[in-house]
Each structure stands twice: as C-alpha cells, then as structure tokens.
Amino acid sequence: MPHAACIAGLAILAMTRMASADAPRVETATATHDPDGTWTISVTLSHPDTGWDHYASGWRLLTAEGTEIAARELSHPHVDEQPFTRSLSGVTIPDGMAEILIQPRCTMDGWVPMPTILALPQK
Numbered sequence: 001m002p003h004a005a006c007i008a009g010l011a012i013l014a015m016t017r018m019a020s021a022d023a024p025r026v027e028t029a030t031a032t033h034d035p036d037g038t039w040t041i042s043v044t045l046s047h048p049d050t051g052w053d054h055y056a057s058g059w060r061l062l063t064a065e066g067t068e069i070a071a072r073e074l075s076h077p078h079v080d081e082q083p084f085t086r087s088l089s090g091v092t093i094p095d096g097m098a099e100i101l102i103q104p105r106c107t108m109d110g111w112v113p114m115p116t117i118l119a120l121p122q123k
Contacts, residue, residue, distance in 0.1 A: 022048055024056040024104035026116040027083045031100070033121065039091040041118070043072070045104055046083035054108040055079075061091065062101040062115060069093060069100060093120065 024047035032040045047056035055077035061069040072088040093100060101115035 023109055023112045024059075024106050025112075026059075026102050026104060028085075029102055029116065029118045031118055031120050034089070037092075038089070039093050039120075040087055040089040041070075041072075041091055041100075041102075042085055042087040043102055043104075044083050044085040047078075047104075047106055049077040049079045049082070051077055051079060055106060057105055057107045059086075059102055059104040060111075061088075061093075062103055063094070063097065064099070064101065066101075 024045050027044040027046050029041065029043045032042075034040055041061060043059050045056050045059065049055040056074055058071060058073045060071040063069060070088055070091045072086055074086065078084045097120060099117050099119045102118055103111055103115040105111045
C-alpha cells in the first residue's frame with residue numbers, strides 16, 4: 001500500500017507541474033529616450049502560450065523600490081508568435097534613475113517574482 005500512495009503522490013505532483021507551465025521570460029529589452037523627454041520601452045517576451053486560458057498577459061516597469069512606473073497590457077495569446085516584442089511609448093521615468101525593472105505576467109501564474117533589470121542609456 002505505501003508504494004501505491006507514493007505513486008499517487010508523484011502523479012499529482014506531475015499534473016501540478018504540467019498545469020503550471022514556464023513563466024514569461026524577458027528575452028531582450030531596450031529603452032529609447034524620446035525628444036519630448038519621455039521614454040519608449042520595447043520588451044521581447046517568450047512564453048509557452050497555449051491559448052486564451054494561459055498566455056503572457058502583460059509587463060510592467062518598476063523602480064528599484066518596487067513602485068510601478070508604467071504597464072503594458074497584452075490582450076490576446078501569441079501562440080504562433082514566439083518570442084514577440086511589444087513597446088510602450090510616453091513613459092515618464094524619474095530623473096537620475098540608471099535602471100528600471102521589467103516584470104512580466106501570465107494569466108495562469110500572475111507576476112514573475114524576479115523582474116529583469118534594464119539599464120537606461122544616458123540621455
């Protein structure tokens with residue numbers, strides 16, 4: 001009997017891992033300082049989107065302290081477009097910041113716990 005319980009436990013663990021696929025990953029990101037003083041941030045994400053039930057649904061920009069600067073919503077899955085790049089223009093970044101954090105999100109697992117650091121180019 002203990003052997004059967006162990007096998008059942010492993011089966012449940014395997015199903016849990018299959019239901020929770022890889023988190024969205026920032027492949028590359030760029031920051032461009034625009035003439036009006038704002039920034040355009042372009043982020044390339046990869047994620048094993050499976051359809052409307054599980055897809056990369058956005059990313060946000062944070063200060064090192066965790067304050068949200070801006071967010072980019074992604075309104076549909078990108079099953080056949082991986083990796084994919086989306087931009088956000090008109091971003092106001094406080095003066096003196098040398099870097100920002102990019103935190104992606106997916107519909108199933110929420111926000112990725114470890115954001116990606118993006119160094120800002122000199123103006």
